[in-house]
Amino acid sequence: xxxxxxxxxGLVKRFGDFTAVDGIDLEVAPGEAFGFLGPNGxxxxxxxxxxxxxxxxxxxxxxxxxxxxxxxxxAIRARLGVCPQxxxxxxxxxxxxxxxxxxxxxxxxxxxxxxxxxxxxxxxxLTEKASSLVEPLSGGMKRRLTIARAMVNDPDLVxxxxxxxxxDPQARHLLWERLxxxxxxxxxxxxxxxxxxxxxxxxxxxVVMDRGRIVAEGSPRQLIEAYSSPEVxxxxxxxxxxxxxxxxxxxxxxxxxxxxxxxxxYAKDGDAAVNEVHRRGLTPSSVLVRRSSLEDVFLHLTxxxxxx
Amino acid sequence: xxxxxVARRLVRSLDQGVSPRRVGAVVNRNVGALRSGxxxxxxxxxxxxxPLLYLxxxxxxxxxxxxxxxxxxxxxxxxxxxxxxxxxxxxxxxxALAETTFNFFFKMKYAKTFxxxxxxxxxxxxxxxxxxxxxxxxxxxxxxxxxxxxVVFDLAEPWWALAAFPATLLVGLAFGAVGMAASxxxxxxxxxxxxxxxxxxxxxxxxxxxxxxxxPPVLEAVVAATPLFHAVELVRGLxxxxxxxxxxxxxxxxxxxxxxxxxxAARRIQRVLCA
Numbered sequence: 001x002x003x004x005x006x007x008x009x010g011l012v013k014r015f016g017d018f019t020a021v022d023g024i025d026l027e028v029a030p031g032e033a034f035g036f037l038g039p040n041g042x043x044x045x046x047x048x049x050x051x052x053x054x055x056x057x058x059x060x061x062x063x064x065x066x067x068x069x070x071x072x073x074x075a076i077r078a079r080l081g082v083c084p085q086x087x088x089x090x091x092x093x094x095x096x097x098x099x100x101x102x103x104x105x106x107x108x109x110x111x112x113x114x115x116x117x118x119x120x121x122x123x124x125x126l127t128e129k130a131s132s133l134v135e136p137l138s139g140g141m142k143r144r145l146t147i148a149r150a151m152v153n154d155p156d157l158v159x160x161x162x163x164x165x166x167x168d169p170q171a172r173h174l175l176w177e178r179l180x181x182x183x184x185x186x187x188x189x190x191x192x193x194x195x196x197x198x199x200x201x202x203x204x205x206x207v208v209m210d211r212g213r214i215v216a217e218g219s220p221r222q223l224i225e226a227y228s229s230p231e232v233x234x235x236x237x238x239x240x241x242x243x244x245x246x247x248x249x250x251x252x253x254x255x256x257x258x259x260x261x262x263x264x265x266y267a268k269d270g271d272a273a274v275n276e277v278h279r280r281g282l283t284p285s286s287v288l289v290r291r292s293s294l295e296d297v298f299l300h301l302t303x304x305x306x307x308x
Numbered sequence: 309x310x311x312x313x314v315a316r317r318l319v320r321s322l323d324q325g326v327s328p329r330r331v332g333a334v335v336n337r338n339v340g341a342l343r344s345g346x347x348x349x350x351x352x353x354x355x356x357x358x359p360l361l362y363l364x365x366x367x368x369x370x371x372x373x374x375x376x377x378x379x380x381x382x383x384x385x386x387x388x389x390x391x392x393x394x395x396x397x398x399x400x401x402x403x404a405l406a407e408t409t410f411n412f413f414f415k416m417k418y419a420k421t422f423x424x425x426x427x428x429x430x431x432x433x434x435x436x437x438x439x440x441x442x443x444x445x446x447x448x449x450x451x452x453x454x455x456x457x458x459v460v461f462d463l464a465e466p467w468w469a470l471a472a473f474p475a476t477l478l479v480g481l482a483f484g485a486v487g488m489a490a491s492x493x494x495x496x497x498x499x500x501x502x503x504x505x506x507x508x509x510x511x512x513x514x515x516x517x518x519x520x521x522x523x524p525p526v527l528e529a530v531v532a533a534t535p536l537f538h539a540v541e542l543v544r545g546l547x548x549x550x551x552x553x554x555x556x557x558x559x560x561x562x563x564x565x566x567x568x569x570x571x572x573a574a575r576r577i578q579r580v581l582c583a
Contacts, residue, residue, distance in 0.1 A: 015583065054426055054582050074325070074429040082427040088420035092341035101340050104333035105428035153428075 002030050003066055005157050005188055006051055010060035013046045020046040022212035023060065028190060030156075033183050035203035036192040037294060043212040044192035045085060048161050051190065052082045065156060078106060081150030085161040085192075087142045089134045089149070096121065096130040099149055106153040116152055123178070124148035140171025144178065151182075158182065160191040164198060176201050196294035208294075210302045220294055227300045228292040229254050231270035235263040235277065235284040245282070252276045257299060264296070326437065330430045334438020335445070337421075355406060356450050359399040360457060366517060367391035377519070381550060392463040393472065393544035394516035396454050400476040400543075401536060402507070403447035404484030409503060412439055413491045416577070423581055432582065433574040440484050440570060447480030448473075464547045472546040475559070479539040482562040485569025486535070492576035510536040515544075535565060 006028040013021040021043040028034045036044040049055040050062060053069040053076045062069055064076045090098050096117050103113035121127045124144040129137065137145065143163065150158055163179065164172040179202055183189055193199050199206050200220045208216040208223070216223055233253070237245065242258040249256045253267030267273035270289035277284065342349075371387030378384050415421035422435055430438075455473060458464040464472070490503060514520075514536035520528050531537050542558040545551060 052427060056582070074431060077427065078429045080427075084423070084427070086420070088424040090337070090341070090421055090424070091419055093337075097340050101333075101337050102424070102428070104336050105330060105425055105430050107327075107329055107333075107429070149424075 004029050005065055006034075006190070007063040008060065009062075011047070011050065011057055011062055012059040013043070013050060013055065014058040019212055021050070024207075024209075024212075024214045026207060026214070026217075028157075028188065030188055031186050033189040033191075033202055033204045035190075035199045035206035036209055037194065037196070037199045037206050037298065038192075038209035039194055041211075042209040044209055045161055047209075048159055048190070048192055052080055052159050053077050078153065079156045081153065081155030081158040083143075083147050083150045083158070083160045083163060085165070087146050089142060089145060091134055094131050094133055095126055095137070095145060098134060098145060099152060102149050103152040108152070113152070120148040120151055123151070123181075125174075138171070140167050140174060143167060143171070143175060147175070147178065155187070157188045157190065160189065162192055162194070164193075164195070172198075196298075199294055208298060208301055215301045216297065223294060223297045224292050226297075228296040229266035229268055230292055231267055231273075232290055232292050232296055233265040233267060233270050233273050233277075234286075234288040234290065235265060236261065236286040237263070238285045248280060248282065249277065252280075255300075264299070266292070266296070326431075326434055327429075330434045331438045331441065334425065334430065334435055335442050337425075338439075338442040351406070352446070352449070355403055355446075356399075356453055358402065359395040359450075359454060362398075363388070363392055363395045363457075367395070379548065379550065385548070388461075389463050389548070390519075390544075391517060392458050393547035394514070394540045396451055396458065396472065396476060396547065397479055397536065397539040397543040398511050398516065399450045399454050400447045400479040401483040401510075401539060403450040404443040404480040405487040405503075405507060407443035407446050408439060408484045408488035409491050409494075409500065412488055413494055413500075416492065416580075417494075422577060426577075426581055432577040433570075435577055436488060436570055436574040439488060440481060440566075440573075443484035443488075444477055444480045447484065448477055451476035451480070458547070465549065468547055468549045472543050475543050475546050478559060478562050478566075479543065482535065482539070482565035482569070485566045485573065487569075489569045489572040489576065492573055492580065510534060515540050535561065538562060 004027040006026065008024060008026045010023045010025065011021060012019065012023055024043075024047065036042075036047060038044050046055070050057050050069070051064060053064060053073045056070060065079055067076050069076055090101065093101055099117035099120055100110075100113040103116050104110075108116060118127075121130050124147065126141060126145060126148070129141065134142065134145070147160070147163065150160075160179070164175050167175065176198070179189065183202070189202065191198075191202065203220060205219050206217070206223070207214045216227060218226065242260075242263055245263060246256050246258055249263070249265065253265045253273045255266045257264040257266070265273055265277070274287055274289060277287075367388035371391065374387040376384045376386055377390045425435055426432065451473065455464070455469045455476075459466050459469050487503070494500065513531055514534060515531065516536070520531050520537065523531065538558040538561040542555055542562070545555045545558075
């Protein structure tokens, strides 16, 4: 295997008394699409800021592109593309200038910057908006511009912090499609998300983070197989107290999880489990059989749902 | 010696490798922003006219009542000739401060401009240096235009005006650097009232409108400790052709301001944005 682009051992980030990242190990190989999945405050963004060589680790080892961020920050950042959680596009510049100006920070000449900007405008489908200021753009367009901006230096590693948070479904799908193209070109992607569907769509491999630690690691499929069942039955009863029903469902499927509004029944065969529920004389007001998802994995690992 | 310690730290920052190209890219961003909107040009224009209006109203208007002022070397000058170099120094200060306070603060706190820049190879010290260079350029436009006015109105000899120009660059750098450092501590726009008040007090009492020798000794000592006084003395000395060793002392004061301001600003950018 080629040398990993990211290598972390016992990585820690503290802010005063608060430990945001509490000793994590990870490795990301070239060409991989790697994800951090977890709720807000899990330590994903702090980890990303350390990987992007902006924030220095409080403890532990970190090597990015085989180099030490403490010593070679500028040289590493020259080969990274960073798309932050909140767009920080330049409001005083138009769309094209946002790209050309940014390219100059990486040492591109004026002519190189202009050529690169044209290419990226096309990639981000913003050619028609090239002379517009940033402010009037839609959320999806701004995000695409931020991602395009992260590509001005042809980075070896692209870091995306919650790339689609706050976007409408159509804009999300367009963005995923663009990111998928990058992946096909062999660009290594590292992203954070609290959306399961995003992780399943984009990531070859991911880690689940909770309270500053990594609680599970694998491909989306592996995680679902290891921590959930192939199918999940969602039962709603129109009652307040769902926990009382749990004993009645003992033995149906592999596990029962009562949530505030519904019961989750983990089973190999969802339809068989539903039949068993009815045979026991229970009459749920609604029944949904679905494939298991990363949301279930997360619930199982932490006892909490991802998006509160 | 504090200044030596500061200088040593500054050298250490420089040691980590300052790339002129990256500093230039930070300046380039500001040139781009200048092109994008008409509002910026309005601000620039008003910054030029302000000291000019003071010169006309006080230098010429009040000057007619004041009469002539004797210089130490036996020469006697009109009040307008006395006030003009002070307005020049103030214009250098105002031009640089406008850039490194209001504009800098907006970019650091609200537009997240520096956050975006720091994700690239550009380092905090290079951001500070680029912003300061740009502030000096703005300040230089004001002072160059003002010097032309002084020569045209016969308030300074052309060669001495030319000699005063580099001094105004130093004044711009000094106030720009200290203003930038102060901006990194600002919590919100309300804090700028303090800055504006300080700036205006300096403008009134730094030997700008009357020789500081006219103050009581205690007040004179206080004024002699403040920065615009040294800027005015340096610029006036050159503009009036009164060159002496004392000018070096005033210049040294300003150089320390540049070094300390830059170092502190860079350190604060690092603290606040690279936590």
